[in-house]
Amino acid sequence: MSDKLLNGQVAVVTGGGRGIGKAVSLELAAHGAHVVINYSRSADAAEALKKEIEAAGGSAETSAFDVSDSAQVDEVLKALIKTHGKIDILVNNAGIALDNLLVRTKDEEWERTIAVNLSGSFYCARAVAKTMMKARSGRIINISSVIGESGNAGQAAYASSKAALIGLSKSLAKELASRGVTVNAITPGYIETDMTSDLGEGATEGILAGIPLGRLGKSEDIAAAVAFLASPHASYITGQVLGVNGGMYM
Ligand SMILES: NC(=O)c1ccc[n+]([C@@H]2O[C@H](COP(=O)([O-])OP(=O)(O)OC[C@H]3O[C@@H](n4cnc5c(N)ncnc54)[C@H](OP(=O)(O)O)[C@@H]3O)[C@@H](O)[C@H]2O)c1
Secondary structure: OOOOOOOOOEEEEOOOOOHHHHHHHHHHHHOOOEEEEEEOOOHHHHHHHHHHHHHOOOEEEEEEOOOOOHHHHHHHHHHHHHHHOOOOEEEEOOOOOOOEOHHHOOHHHHHHHHHHHHHHHHHHHHHHHHHHHHHOOEEEEEEOOHHHHHOOOOEHHHHHHHHHHHHHHHHHHHHHHHHOEEEEEEEEOOEOOHHHOOOOHHHHHHHHHOOOOOOOEOHHHHHHHHHHHHOHHHOOOOOOEEEEOOOOOO
8 A cells, every 4th residue: 555645546637748737647646646637639748648657657547528518528527437436636727828919809719718718627627526525525726827816918818717717716615615625726827838938038038027936937836736735735725826936926
């Protein structure tokens, strides 16, 4: 019997195959969880990560679904619950940023951003809530963003989706607390991933000037916070917004 913190637990990480999600999957697996690596487009990355986790002695599987498709989410998560008998940890990490100035933002960009970032998290949380309530334990961790707290020019849709995710987290925290399920949000600052790869040289310098700790974040910085919130050490923490942002927003 392993004495790892998350031994025997089943964790679903949406968008778990690359970027921040990849670091989260690796970290939860390193702590002993069986990780379900969700992807929508990046099948190769998810399969490669599954192999990487297994080579390190961990346990993982891949699972294809689009978080914005409520019927697909219900079907796949129901099947996963049937296979494993439970889901202990849900990390709503899948997200997109379709940035544009307000007057240039198309309806489709607004709708798609809300559909993936907000509705996707809602659908996944709803799909796992019953099994967690029945088990009288569970962890839902929503990856919001510092932009949801501070707002940002050119990111109206993204900021709205991420701010709403905080409202969703707090409401679910209140609703599920009596059943032993905690719900928290993490608000990353600027993290080096594909999402932030085309900021441009000047933009990065400008961003760095606003980060007291003087560096961009790493996916591992977020993964460590997720693992903490998923662990028994965080059993008395719910409805909170944990900023992992180098101090750029306080
Ligand atoms: N990077 C940052 O600075 C930063 C800051 C604050 C918050 N965040 C948040 O952190 C999360 C991860 O960001 P990241 O930087 O790692 O982004 P990323 O590198 O662009 O990766 C996005 C992830 O989301 C998945 N995804 C996108 N649409 C999906 C859908 N409809 N269904 C299922 N999965 C979907 C992608 O999987 P597929 O390729 O398979 O579609 C991918 O794994 C996002 O929610 C983002 O908003 C990031």
